[in-house]
Amino acid sequence: MRAELVEMYLAAHRAGKVQVTLGRAADFFGPRVLNSVLGDRVFPAALAGRPVQLMGNIDLPHSYSYIGDVARGLAILGEQEAALGQAWLLPVTPIVTQRAIAEMIGRQxxxxxxxxxxxxxxxxxxxxxxxxMREFVEMFYQYTEPQIVDASAFERTFQVEATPLETALQATIRWYQQQSLQTAPRAA
Incomplete structure (x- = not known):
């Protein structure tokens, strides 16, 4: 269905009906990202010392997008004529396994x-x-085989690099820590 929508939008662009550019992200994470594979089932649990819930085969290579890079990428697409008429893969962190992400979180x-x-x-x-989770079932295949996104065309065209993974994880952990402090019971 997604491929059909992309083609419909790009066909409308080619026909001169509208100006279209599309940005697609890998699984994303970051501050304020809750409903994500690397969201509220991972960071709050890690902070509390509970097991984090990861999906499928956690040792497969996987691409992730940091939400700050997604926002920056979409802004670039909205401002650049060179972006028109194409579907772009937005910047991704270096390819890593879910297990490796959990280990990085633990180190931090x-x-x-x-x-x-x-x-x-x-x-x-x-x-x-x-x-x-009900919606996630149909996307589960993404966790039973490698999911590798090549965003090099975007990065090369717009001279943009993804935020380093360690930096993105630090910002995400910091945000979740602030949230847990704000919702912690206060002494009377």
Whole structure:
């Protein structure tokens, strides 16, 4: 369905009906990102010393987009004539496994992060009670085979590089820490 929509938009652009540029991100994470594979099922648990919930085969190579890079990339696409008439893959962090991300988070927190790898049947069961997980079932294939995004065309055309992964994780952890402080019970 996504491919059909992309082609419909680009056909409208080619026909001169509208000016179109499209930006696509890999799985994204960062401050204020909750409903994501690297969102509220990972960072709050890691901060609390609980197991983080990751999906499928956690040792497969995977591309991720930092939300700051997604925002910057979309802004660039909206401002640049060279972007028109194309679908662009927005900047991604270096390819890494889910396990490696969890280990990086642990190093930044100064404590090991325990991992709970969720198989598809668990996602289906969670989907009975959680709308995000229900929608996620159809995308689960992305966690049973390598998911590698090549954003080099965007990076080369617009002279943009992804935020270093360690920096992006630091900003994300810092935001989740601030959120946990704001929602922590206060002494009377």
């Amino acid at each position: 927190l100064g404590q090991p992060v325990r991992i709970q790898a969720l198989p598809k049947f668990a996602i289906q069961a969670f989907g009975l009670f959680d709308a995000f």
